[in-house]
Amino acid sequence: MKPRNVAISAVVMMLLLIAGMVSAEMAPLPRSKDYLTPKVVSPIILKAGTIPDEYIFPDDWVKKQDWDAIRQKYGGTTLDIIFEGTDIGAPLMTKEQFEKMSGMKLNFTGVPNQVQMQKLLVSFATGSAAFDVTVVLTPNLPVFIRFLEPLDDLIKKWGYDFDDFFPHFQSLMTDTPLVPGGKVYGLPNDYDQHFWHSRKQFLDEIGAGGPPKTFDEVVDYSKKLKGVLPDGVFPTGFMMSRDLFAWESFWDFAAPFGADYFKPGTWEPDMASAEAVQAANFIRDMIVDGYTAPGSTTWDYARQLEAWNNGKLAMCIQYPIQESYNPQMSKIADEERYHSVMPKGIGPKARTATHGTFTNVALAMNKMSKKKDAAFLWMAFNNSTEVQYIYTVTGTGIDYGRKSIFADKTANMFYPNAQASYETIPYIYNDIQIAPGPEIFEVMIPAIHDVWTGKGKAEEILPKANQQVHEIMKKYGYLGDKPPVPAPKSFWSWELYPEYHNLKWADGVGQ
């Protein structure tokens, strides 16, 4: 054999050997260590500890399945999946591993958040919905229930650990949200909730020992920050564009001030109460006083995130935004921050509350799908413990809502939002989740936005909008003798779930 051929053979053998070693290194199931790399996770997070070589969750649902049997039975099946455009990076991360394990093929289509509702509803209503699985924002779930497959039997059949999700989160997946009972129509996929984010260096500069605890303090901090912040950095900035973000942000203030969507236990709208008016005017005053970044009345999620990641804000209300710890996406990835429960409101009905669940996403199954078991397996895999943890910590935009993750000290070490996320749970002011919801939003959003942009005072604008909501509720029978779904006794998790009163964060875990 010629020396050149010997050398080539040796190189090929070595490459094969290295390839073999690399594939042996990569765990067959998604393992946190393989994904939490310095490329996507800030050193500030990685220095918190050593990522275990083994699975962080060795006993989660995904590891208890017989994947050989699954491959034999469902191998070759192709699943068509609709996923939210901004978060599609998450399932794509684990696509290859799932395909290898199950022998199935996954086809993803990303649909932008803003048009998701239209595209889904029109495709379902016209009978052209040719996909097996889709994401649905939980407030829109009641609209789609007539097109979706109930999942209770599949959950039972496959032993899926649905109970590992927090009770209110489970409830949002049913046809009677926040009311016990009801059929399950979705698996919880993205546990988005709002809390307060602050940059430590700026709070230190004004001598604040920590994040604001009340909205009075928010004003006080903002006033002081205005004096010390460098040019182009503003005390706060919220998502206030004239769409669903205006609705979300409004309730981030109105709920802590003590306002409610409806009179307790009924469907009678109460969105122009003294507390709601006070909250709307409070935000307007913050805008007028220059405590919010100029232009935030046009900011949607992406715009606010861009401002935050570019270091233009000192404080903000946002989802966990773990992506701001991704050095590729954020200029403040290495900066110390406070992530805290929302400040308490002002006034006699003040409470701690956050409108935190609007974009909670359910993974739901098309009733017309011919591959229900295969589809469920992917849904369950995608929402399994370690997979959800990986999605969250790598900043894909998906945030976990499982009790078992919050209870794991190692997992929490790499998630700076863990404590705030956990401690916020009792104070979630859950969204209206009824079929006419989108019609209500289209009445309230322009009204709220009109107040913020100075068209008039909240006391003039909100009562008219509330009256229109009353008409909508009447039109759909919610104010008659037999409303289509029962009214929850409250939308505030603190009032609904007594067990939440005992949630405590100690020693790095939720207890």
Next chain:
Amino acid sequence: MDLSNVTRYQSAVAVEAAAPPVVIKRRGYLLIWPAFLYLLAFLIVYPFGYNVYQSFFEYSMLTDTSWFAGLKNYVGLFTSPEYLNSVWVGSLIAFFCLAIETLLGLSIALVLNQNFKGKVLARILLILPLGTIPVINGYMFNILFFPNASVVDHILNILGIINGPMNWLQDPIKARIVIIAMDVWQWTSFMIIMILAGLSAIPESFYELAKLDNMSTWKTFWRITLPKIKFPLALAMLIRAMDLLKFFDGVYALTKGGPQSATETVSFYIYRIGFKAFNVGYASAGSIIVWAIIWVMSFIVISKVFAAKEKAV
């Protein structure tokens, strides 16, 4: 060579030629009839008819409920401050866009109609904005005028014209100005093309005669140019007016109808009601009213201006 086919063809041509014109015309109609019927039924009659039908129902896609509402949707719209505001806002934006685009388009077309070096290049460059997708145009303007990152603000600040941010999209009047500027930037090119087509059809001899008569440039414009381009100009204005009354893309990409509903055009309002609130019946009625406005406007322009043209011919 088989000449029988050639002979058959020749005799067919001969028969055709011998046929009276009326017969040929009828045969022509017969041939286009299937395609015409298809277009009429599926692209015009059915969608339009269904829209009219839905406008008499309270149909919600959210709950999949529908009941006969008679004229309730129409009455509701005419008494809805939001809808009336959107009609007003839409008309206001349309008026200013049309006026500016017409004046600017006419002026530029007159210049481009002269002989000068680089004329072809100038024409090409000026029609480039027309190739932009309207919604992309909207996003471009969003970047240009976005608070804190506004390129326009940056330039105006450097030039010393303004001091600090202008907050273009937060003030109702400024937001309208941006919307109008965006449309003018894109669609003036269309007016230029249409007017240039009219200008190029004016015989040079008209201008030579005007010169012999010592007619001033101003007089030449009023007495020769404008009357001769009246029809293409009217057609261009009509097309733009129809488009502007349905103005949507820019609003969607730039302001979402805000601030204070100052840029909520009627199309955007209908979109919100139809595709956000899914109140299909109400949105259908809204679109029928817009259609009626456009139809009446077109009818008046066509019957006045173009009837006059036919008479003149």
